[in-house]
Amino acid sequence: MPGAQTGIDFLLAPYRVLDLTDERGLLAGKILADLGADVLQIEPPGGSPARNIGPFHGDDPLPEKSLFWWAYAANKRSITLDLEQKDGRALLEKLVAEADFLIESFSPGYLDGLGLGYQHLAEVNPKLVMVSITPFGQDGPYSNYQATDIVGMALGGFMYLTGDDDRAPVRISFPHFYLHGGAAGAAAAMLAHTHRVTSGQGQYVDVSCQQAVAKTLAHAPQIWDIEGSVLKRQGVYRQTSGENRVRINWPCKDGYVNYMVQGGSVSYSTRALLSWMGEDGLDITELEAVDWEEMGYGAITPELMEQLGGPLGDFFKGHTRAELVEGSLDRRILLFPVATPSDLQDHPQLEARRYFKELDHPELGVAVRYPGAFIKSGDGGDIAGLYRRPPLIGEHNLEIFQGELGLSTPELESLKRSGVI
Amino acid sequence: MTAGPERPIAGEKPLEGINVLDFCWVAVGPMTTKYLGEYGATVVRVESVKRPDVLRRAAPYKDGISGINRSAYFASYNANKMGITVDMRHPRARELMLRMAKWAHLVTENFTPGTMESWGLGFDQLKEVNPGIVMFSTSMMGRGGPMERQPGFGPVLSSLVGLTNLTGWPDRDPVNPYGAYTDFIVPRFAVAAILAGLDRRRRTGEGIHIDMSQLETTLHFSAPVLLDYAVNGREQSRMGNRDSGAAPHGVFPCAGDDRWIALGCFSDGHWEGLQRTIAPDGSGWPYNPNFTTLLSRKANEDELERLLANWTSSWEAGALMETLQSSGVPAGMVNDCRDLFDDAQLQHRGHFQWLDHPEIGPYATDASEMVFSLTPGSLDTPAPLLGEYNSHVLKDLIGLSDEEYESLEEDGVLE
Numbered sequence: 001m002p003g004a005q006t007g008i009d010f011l012l013a014p015y016r017v018l019d020l021t022d023e024r025g026l027l028a029g030k031i032l033a034d035l036g037a038d039v040l041q042i043e044p045p046g047g048s049p050a051r052n053i054g055p056f057h058g059d060d061p062l063p064e065k066s067l068f069w070w071a072y073a074a075n076k077r078s079i080t081l082d083l084e085q086k087d088g089r090a091l092l093e094k095l096v097a098e099a100d101f102l103i104e105s106f107s108p109g110y111l112d113g114l115g116l117g118y119q120h121l122a123e124v125n126p127k128l129v130m131v132s133i134t135p136f137g138q139d140g141p142y143s144n145y146q147a148t149d150i151v152g153m154a155l156g157g158f159m160y161l162t163g164d165d166d167r168a169p170v171r172i173s174f175p176h177f178y179l180h181g182g183a184a185g186a187a188a189a190m191l192a193h194t195h196r197v198t199s200g201q202g203q204y205v206d207v208s209c210q211q212a213v214a215k216t217l218a219h220a221p222q223i224w225d226i227e228g229s230v231l232k233r234q235g236v237y238r239q240t241s242g243e244n245r246v247r248i249n250w251p252c253k254d255g256y257v258n259y260m261v262q263g264g265s266v267s268y269s270t271r272a273l274l275s276w277m278g279e280d281g282l283d284i285t286e287l288e289a290v291d292w293e294e295m296g297y298g299a300i301t302p303e304l305m306e307q308l309g310g311p312l313g314d315f316f317k318g319h320t321r322a323e324l325v326e327g328s329l330d331r332r333i334l335l336f337p338v339a340t341p342s343d344l345q346d347h348p349q350l351e352a353r354r355y356f357k358e359l360d361h362p363e364l365g366v367a368v369r370y371p372g373a374f375i376k377s378g379d380g381g382d383i384a385g386l387y388r389r390p391p392l393i394g395e396h397n398l399e400i401f402q403g404e405l406g407l408s409t410p411e412l413e414s415l416k417r418s419g420v421i
Numbered sequence: 422m423t424a425g426p427e428r429p430i431a432g433e434k435p436l437e438g439i440n441v442l443d444f445c446w447v448a449v450g451p452m453t454t455k456y457l458g459e460y461g462a463t464v465v466r467v468e469s470v471k472r473p474d475v476l477r478r479a480a481p482y483k484d485g486i487s488g489i490n491r492s493a494y495f496a497s498y499n500a501n502k503m504g505i506t507v508d509m510r511h512p513r514a515r516e517l518m519l520r521m522a523k524w525a526h527l528v529t530e531n532f533t534p535g536t537m538e539s540w541g542l543g544f545d546q547l548k549e550v551n552p553g554i555v556m557f558s559t560s561m562m563g564r565g566g567p568m569e570r571q572p573g574f575g576p577v578l579s580s581l582v583g584l585t586n587l588t589g590w591p592d593r594d595p596v597n598p599y600g601a602y603t604d605f606i607v608p609r610f611a612v613a614a615i616l617a618g619l620d621r622r623r624r625t626g627e628g629i630h631i632d633m634s635q636l637e638t639t640l641h642f643s644a645p646v647l648l649d650y651a652v653n654g655r656e657q658s659r660m661g662n663r664d665s666g667a668a669p670h671g672v673f674p675c676a677g678d679d680r681w682i683a684l685g686c687f688s689d690g691h692w693e694g695l696q697r698t699i700a701p702d703g704s705g706w707p708y709n710p711n712f713t714t715l716l717s718r719k720a721n722e723d724e725l726e727r728l729l730a731n732w733t734s735s736w737e738a739g740a741l742m743e744t745l746q747s748s749g750v751p752a753g754m755v756n757d758c759r760d761l762f763d764d765a766q767l768q769h770r771g772h773f774q775w776l777d778h779p780e781i782g783p784y785a786t787d788a789s790e791m792v793f794s795l796t797p798g799s800l801d802t803p804a805p806l807l808g809e810y811n812s813h814v815l816k817d818l819i820g821l822s823d824e825e826y827e828s829l830e831e832d833g834v835l836e
Contacts, residue, residue: 011617014624027641031610035617054665055649055657067652071644118794137792140769145746146691150662150670151753154683155764159672160757161599162588168672168681169755172598173587173660174643181790183609188791190616191460195435195796197623203795211772211790214761216605218448219481219494221773224758225785226481226493231758232679235596238576241480248576249585249594256595258580334572338580338595341650341657344640352566355637369651374638375614378544378558378630380565384614 010036010384015193017101018042018092019076020083023050024209025105025133026072027182032101032189033075034373035384040095040400041076044083045419047393048073057364063393064363070390072182074359074370078391079400080421083114087420092116094405096124101189105133105178108143118204128202129192133185135177137208147209152177156213161220164235180216181209241298246305249338250316256338257316257324261308263295272331277315284311345369353380359389397421434461435796439619440818442518442525443467443502446474448604449559449635450531451498453611458501459789459798462527465814466504467518468807470836477807483781489807490780496804497786500776504805505814508836515541517815517834522547524819527619528556533572534564544630554628555618559611563634578603582639583646589659603639610638668718669695672755673730675738681755682733682741692718694748699732778803811835 012032017039019029033039041048050072051063058065082088096102102121104111111117118130132138135147142155153159153171163170188205196202214221220231237245238260248260261270270292274284287308300308316324321337328335337343350356357372373385401407401421415421439462443454446468458464468474476495483491507514518540522528528547530537537543537558544556561578562568576597579585584603589596611633618629640647649655662671662683670685686692692715696707706712706728711721718725733741738754745752756764762773762785770792773785781803789798815821815829829835 011614011621011629030641031613035613053645055645055653055655057652059653067648068645071641071648136766137770140766142766145753146749146751147753148667148685148687148751150664150672150683150685151751154672154681154755155753155766157756157758157761158599159683160681160755163596164590164593167590168662168674170589170596170659170662170672171683172584173657174646176642179642180606180609183606183613184790187456187609187612187616188793190613190620191435191456191791192793192796193620194439194616197620198438201795203793205794206792208766208770208790208792210766211770211787212609214767214772215452215787215790216600216602217758217761218600218605219479219497220600220758221761221785221787222493222497223481224762225773226483226781227485233596233599236594238597248597249580251594256580256586258577258585260576334577336577336580338585339583340586341583341647341655344583344647345650349562349566349568349571349636353563353634353637355634355640366652368648371640371644371647372637374610374641375631375633376563378556378564378632380632383629383631384617 008036008387010382012037015100016040016098017103018095018099019103021103021105021133021182022048023053023068024135024178025103025182025185026050027179028103028131028133028185028189029076030072030074031183031186034386037101039076040396041073041078041391042092043078043080043393045080045394045421047080051393057366070368071370073390074386075388076391077388077396077400078394079397080394082420083116085418085420087415087418089114089116091401091405091420093121093124096121096128099125099128100193102128102130103133103185103189104130108132108134108138122202122204126202127196127200129189129196129205130202131185131189131192131205131207133178133181133207133209135181135209137211138206142210147177149175149177152209153213156210157217157220158213161217161231161233163233165233169233177209177213180212181207184212240300243302244298244300245302246300247309250313252316252324253318253320255321255340257321257335258338259312259316259335261300261305261312262297262334263292263299264297266334267292267295268332269334272333273335276327276331276333277311280315280318282311282315287311357386359386361389363392394421433796434798435793436460436462439463439527440525441465442521442528444528444530444532444537446531447476448498448601449607450529451476452605453608453615454502454529455498455500456608456612456789457615459800460796461798463818464502465521465810465818466499466502466805468504468506469508470506470807471508473807488780493781493784496776496778496781496784499804500786500800501802502805503810503814504808505811506808506835508834509540511832511834513829513832513834517829518542519547519550520819522554523551525551526553526555526622527615528554529615530557531559534558534560534569544628548628552628553622553626555615555622556628556630557611557615557618557633558630559607559633559635561635563637564632576601578635578639582636583643584639587643587646587657587659590661591659595659603635606642607633607635607638610641663722668715668722669725669729671726673726673733675733675736675741675754677737679757680738682736682738682745682752683755684745684750684752686718686750691750694750695745698745698748698750774800776800776803779806808835
């Protein structure tokens with residue numbers, strides 16, 4: 001029925017998700033919704049706190065104009081419920097009885113305190129898969145810690161490794177801590193679901209955002225475990241071995257490019273860049289004489305990097321990003337743009353794959369280009385993606401409470417009057 | 422032996438009975454299939470002696486001595502998998518792989534698009550021998566389009582996707598988020614998508630080919646930034662550690678070498694907790710009227726940060742975290758990789774697990790960030806030595822006879 005309701009038949013069309021999360025977990029339900037599940041976002045009356053997160057459409061800070069909300073609530077339907085009132089809890093239980101998944105991101109113990117913990121919900125629906133997404137997990141010494149993005153990115157080990165070595169560690173200037181946990185929540189839901197379809201049993205999954213971040217560190221933990229050394233942040237450089245490091249970000253005329261000098265199997269790229277520099281009239285005699293072909297990964301010494309830095313830096317500063325990127329494509333140089341949002345809006349590959357998807361916001365009289373599906377079928381077909389603009393607060397109360405749960409008009413009025421919906 | 426129905430066994434791991442023929446290599450693919458192995462799937466990696474996984478040749482090595490079976494980087498991402506070696510250019514390789522495709526429920530790969538087809542192992546060909554096969558392909562740019570074959574490595578995609586431009590200080594050049602960061606964003610989307618594909622197969626009997634562009638997936642980690650440009654025309658850029666909704670908000674020095682605390686005050690309650698901790702007697706710089714409201718703190722943020730850094734610098738980072746947290750202030754020490762192993766919460770979660778590898782010895786690998794009430798995952802076997810499971814997989818799982826196996830060996834297929 002949910003599949004029929006949306007008119008689309010993506011991978012997860014038969015399933016319903018109750019999404020009780022706020023900004024700490026919205027992405028989990030978004031991923032399942034993009035895969036075709038029918039996701040009901042359950043907001044407190046007045047709207048989700050995630051609607052207060054900017055930026056806003058037209059810089060107008062209203063709950064229906066939060067671009068954060070738009071990004072992570074698109075495809076979902078919205079109903080409002082005050083879970084702190086008995087009627088709100090009773091309605092939630094009715095929805096749970098028919099749902100496949102419930103995802104939540106409240107502080108540990110909050111739902112238990114309302115009598116809506118997993119033990120209780122599993123009595124209502126033993127097949128329910130319930131996923132909790134919290135900063136540190138449901139128990140343990142930090143479980144009641146206050147967390148924000150920067151706190152989580154720090155405790156997850158990401159920040160120490162990111163930034164210039166002569167300043168404090170930095171985070172990414174767009175919060176990722178909860179997004180890592182949210183994406184893990186979607187994977188967790190599907191793992192538990194896979195067990196459910198073969199066994200008939202639901203279960204509860206407890207996701208830690210801190211652990212999710214700690215899994216983004218590549219081999220840095222192994223370097224401590226095996227070598228006993230603590231990897232440090234490298235700024236615009238990348239450590240290749242021991243004391244050796246190569247610069248990867250370079251300023252150009254109108255921004256930055258990503259270029260890593262390498263020898264060995266990609267010495268063709270270095271040679272091609274050097275000859276382009278030669279065409280520009282730069283003196284590259286000494287650099288041409290280097291035996292790039294025999295140089296292994298990590299063999300570029302600090303002295304050689306120093307020698308390269310001057311002419312390379314001058315060359316990049318003399319060209320725009322577009323010139324460098326286009327010229328590199330022609331010359332088979334491994335150079336890439338440090339993209340800004342505008343670069344991505346008219347990216348030839350994203351255009352060719354029809355990535356961006358326009359959704360109408362009739363209330364605002366605008367159509368908005370959204371980032372689209374994260375998968376396609378191998379022949380380019382649609383098996384996931386966007387099909388519904390983000391919901392207004394409680395936009396689907398009527399169709400759910402009246403259409404599905406069969407509440408009468410007077411009952412709905414009572415619930416509205418008492419602030420339950 | 423062909424792919425039978427997945428065995429429905431309650432109380433075991435959720436992916437018990439799912440067979441995975443895994444051509445993935447380097448990081449993004451192996452991290453994806455590590456989750457599958459951790460939760461019970463039978464994962465067989467197809468490797469090459471002539472062109473071994475890049476991570477087998479990446480530090481750190483046991484005792485600092487390089488060797489094809491000595492990389493702890495490779496070992497971490499390939500726990501719970503078996504591995505066989507096949508020379509994919511050998512004329513007999515295709516037939517062998519099609520035989521394995523009959524056994525598999527899922528085939529995974531992260532080569533440049535077209536590679537599997539060049540071996541005669543594209544989705545259409547796999548489907549001929551196994552109509553219910555689910556194939557998962559991921560590449561930097563996705564299949565089709567002018568840039569599908571764009572080469573790339575580690576830090577490149579962070580730059581292409583716009584995350585590098587969002588990282589660093591406003592008065593300096595941008596820096597890459599650490600490592601091949603996008604490689605660690607993609608796998609959770611991948612696991613969800615793969616299991617959704619398997620679920621559809623279960624319901625319809627139809628195989629499916631899933632194509633995941635790492636660029637397109639990672640853009641979901643900056644979707645509001647893209648929308649801000651699309652609707653407001655604004656090009657967001659890096660802001661160091663500041664946040665429009667909080668002050669102070671950043672990373673401040675602590676006692677010792679390169680030790681730091683991260684904290685942020687988003688509410689009056691957070692700020693009052695910080696004031697009380699700094700000056701319990703209710704007087705001094707935290708009570709300066711310049712710092713009373715969020716807007717006044719934003720207006721005087723440079724000075725606020727300078728005074729705060731002066732105060733934090735005499736604290737031990739872990740002690741300051743505990744003290745601030747007990748006052749209701751969101752704060753966390755900046756864990757380095759040694760700290761992660763000592764972190765009380767990560768220990769509580771069993772984040773690092775140790776496996777005993779025949780050449781490396783005991784090594785740490787990170788467990789899943791998910792705790793399941795009924796069917797927990799586990800990491801039980803170390804990463805395979807190169808070709809370690811050739812005989813077991815081909816004879817015991819696939820059912821080759823001794824003669825067939827020996828003939829493959831003699832012909833140099835298993836290299």
